[in-house]
Amino acid sequence: MSKYLLFRGECETCGFKTEMLSNRNDDVTRLLLSERTFKPALFYYDEDPMYDEVSALVKKIVVGLELDEMQKVDIFFEIFGSLCDLAPDGSEYRISEIFRCPKCESCDFGCDPTEPPKYAEAEPPKVKHEYWDSLSNDERRMLVVNRIQDRLPNLENYRGTTIPILPKWYHPNEIK
Numbered sequence: 001m002s003k004y005l006l007f008r009g010e011c012e013t014c015g016f017k018t019e020m021l022s023n024r025n026d027d028v029t030r031l032l033l034s035e036r037t038f039k040p041a042l043f044y045y046d047e048d049p050m051y052d053e054v055s056a057l058v059k060k061i062v063v064g065l066e067l068d069e070m071q072k073v074d075i076f077f078e079i080f081g082s083l084c085d086l087a088p089d090g091s092e093y094r095i096s097e098i099f100r101c102p103k104c105e106s107c108d109f110g111c112d113p114t115e116p117p118k119y120a121e122a123e124p125p126k127v128k129h130e131y132w133d134s135l136s137n138d139e140r141r142m143l144v145v146n147r148i149q150d151r152l153p154n155l156e157n158y159r160g161t162t163i164p165i166l167p168k169w170y171h172p173n174e175i176k
């Protein structure tokens, strides 16, 4: 069991409130939470190459776009959880602390540390990615390209910044 600081999530659109575990920022694991009910799962950096693999693919895919490092990180965070298998509640995992409201899907959903700080003991399961594992390298690259194209509009909603959409002619086979 590990001790986690709790974050408080609140939707400014519908008023929905919840609490969720926050990432502990250690070097060994990364916490993911499911989009629907904030169920936690852990990714283990040291024993699982997927993180580095996806990160490298994102960097290659966005190489022609004028993005700063933070935007590249945003894109990576936005798609990584969606490449893992679904959470037990049937929703996708998310890696970052930027969520949509699970009730009304509004992006005006703030996540902040509980004040005064509250903590919870938890033992999140290991995140699975059996689907990813079943794909060839070409299929993985294509999946990442498609995810980036699908999710770029979300990033604009969250950050209020404009990130260029991949050009229409952009085809996964061109990325080697």
Ligand SMILES: [Zn+2]
Binding pocket: 011, 012, 013, 014, 015, 016, 101, 102, 103, 104, 105, 106
């Ligand atoms: Zn809401």
